[in-house]
Amino acid sequence: MASTDLASRVDDLVTWAAGQLHGDEVLLAAFSGEQADYVRFNNGSVRQAGSVHQQALSLDLVQGARHARTTLQLTGEADLDRTRVAEELRSLREQCAVLREDPYLLYNSDGTSSVRIGRNELPDPDVAMAEVARSARGRDLVGLYSAGTTYRGFASSLGQRNWYETSTFAFDWSFYLHADKATKNSYAGLSWSNEEFERKVQWSARQLEVLGRPALVRPPGAYRAYLAPAAMVELVDMLSWGGFGLKSHRTKQTPLLRMVTEGATLHPSVRIIEDTVGGVAPNFGSEGFTKPDEVVLIDGGRYTDWLVSPRSAREYDVPTNGASSWESPESLSVAAGTLPTDGVMEELGTGLYIGNLWYLNYSDRAACRTTGMTRFGTFWVEGGEIVAPVEVLRFDDSLLHLLGEKLVGLTDQPEVILDTASYGSRSTGSYRLPGAVVQEMIFTL
């Protein structure tokens, strides 16, 4: 189905549903859909391959300050979808009758309609699979190729319409040497280039050669370290878990509590932004608010602003910036620093080159103390030269320290990394961030 057909069909359905409203009722509708291909590889062979076609419509029926929500899958049959929507509206109406007024209800009653449709230049699956198969020859390749069109929409009975669709591919893969010794890479974007993919394959192949050296076991202790952008993603993901939301701040559950209560700061070079205009995610949410182009969360190492959902806006009497209910960044950007990217090995000198981190969690949330593992291409470096891969290490350190007084600097060439997560559907999240050199990082196991 052509994209405009889908937008029109959702528009028609919501317009029809709006016609079923009683009195002063308001209907807010959020659409989420995807037509996606997923091909999973192991040992260079196909483990599972297939397609997912899904279209879900969330309805929020508002009666004054009472409201209830439902999400249903659309079938594609107009009459059947109308019947289901009518059933859901009846059910929501019955629920509203027994609900209390919601003091934190906030939706956009004066919103701006918008359309953002990216061009569809996705590769033919056969072409992509052939390239993947070629890269896997003689190597132990494992990973996931995903591609397709992602749709988001908002429509209200007040007339607002927002539509977003983007067509992207992502190949997220690892070359394994043996046991847990592997190099990880990803290639994602809008249009497939055999040359660009080959460059990434060759980069991984070169790392594999180094991984073939006997691995070193480093004892627990404090080491100077370089965190590659992929490792930095894991660190900022942890900060995003309650670090930037207004609600987590007001309820004292933020991991940045000490920045609030004790005046703790990060390194002056740290600037973190919710960079909606520079990201891939849609710029509207399920209550119809448009997100600003950017929200500066940390500037000069100091806390600057929160992400504020409509609900938190009402609860804490602060203007919303259109954040989702979980108030986490979706297009996170960390400003580049001044360390020459090409010179990070010299800057590191002797220490750990950490390609990726894995399975992070707070070991003391209020102190922003975080634990996690090294994973994939992680090496011991001496005199600016890679010596050997290292066996996995567990770190346990405060991010306030790692991005604070222990931060030597950030690299000058940030990388754009698309989120390859696919829980429920393909993510539209993205990151733009540099690597970092830290004076010391504490490892415990």
Add this chain to the structure above:
Amino acid sequence: MDNYEQRLARHMPTDIEYVSFRLHLERSEGLTVRDGVVEPPHNGYEAGVMITVWDREGMGYAATSDLSDAGIEAALAGARAWAERTAGLVVLARSPLAHGSGTYVSAVDRSFAATTLADRIALLAVQEQRLRIHARIVDSVASLYRVDSDTLLLTNRGGRVRQSFHNVFPNLRVTANAGANTQTRTYGGGAYCGQGGLEVLDRFGFGEAAPRLAEQALELLDAPPCPTGSMDLLLAPDQMILQIHESIGHPLELDRILGDERNFAGTSFVQPEMFGTYRYGSDLLNVTFDPNVAGQMASYAFDDDGTVATRGHLIRGGLLERGLGGTISQARSGVAGVANSRACAWNRPAIDRMANLNVEPGEMSFAELVGSVEHGVYLETNNSWSIDDSRNKFQFGCEYGRLIEDGELTTVVRNPGYRGVSATFWRSLRGVGNADTWQVMGTPNCGKGEPNQVIWVGHASPACLFGDVAVFGGR
């Protein structure tokens, strides 16, 4: 369901080696009361079908929410196209799956259908209010999430498995704060979930828990940090389930051992040749896959590949016997497994998942476990989990701890945590609680797979005692 079954049956092809239609219909209701405010109910209605084709040494699937005749036909064509495209490229050329038939329905003693929405909200409002007992309480939440799902698996050789599940997820969460110290207590970290009706709320005393949790959150504000050092560690069942999940369940998944998860969830320190000979834990350790436990989260009669599910030991007397792998992984690896091929929804293919994975009870009472410790700590309710990609080096944290000194539970301690290595940790198991300490629980959110899937699993465990563990505290 019946209408959909007739429609699907009309589209079942006869010219393909193996075809399955897995229909999934689901109704859910999420209710939350937070800080005295009833949040809007969130209902869900899922409906979709996953069509899987194995043919001529290829395999493909297509999942669709379009359940019209045209939608089903398009999905079938899509699955066939993927099978054709992958011919000769797949890890297993032919389906080893059975064409089973049977039914399962969750046992429900007291149905939620006998309650009104107002009743359910009132229940939560009362409990949430009981969490707000002091000015230092800065956030309080009572929630109830319910999922009623019906699945139908039809195959082209007459297989028909129909299962109906009723899963209930109650939770309480209370947060207290004093300056830079924030402490949270929950209702088992969400682990007190299960199949059934209203009786699920009674299994762990949902109606009585709120005041205790609130008092403990306040108590933790003034508690000293957990001490650091090597000591005995007594884990409550609501922490044991995390320990089982991360350092027994995931390492024993055959698809990890086969390498499927290496790009995402990770590999395993367990290798195929270890089954049958490897000492996983002390001789007190007995672990079962048990889909028959009444009321447990992942009880079922068949997995999502249509394999009959039966109880079996994975670890017996500390020795590793079999893996957590469904029919496909067993065919690929040659290792004995169980019926645990599961999909989180209609839009994801089945993979090896934990289901009900339980540590069997031992012989010691809780008092005997505590009494056997000279210097140690007792921990409840997980709040932090991290483990390496081979499922070996772990570090876990808990909401609540108490010192054990000379056989007595003494001082409450905050921010307790401990570290270990799976391959040696279970060998330090030196006490297993008896049936009186055994609790049947679950983990609502287990993530794995490419494309990613979150699924719920069941875990049951007694309290367990481990010797000489590296314990630590926060600031």
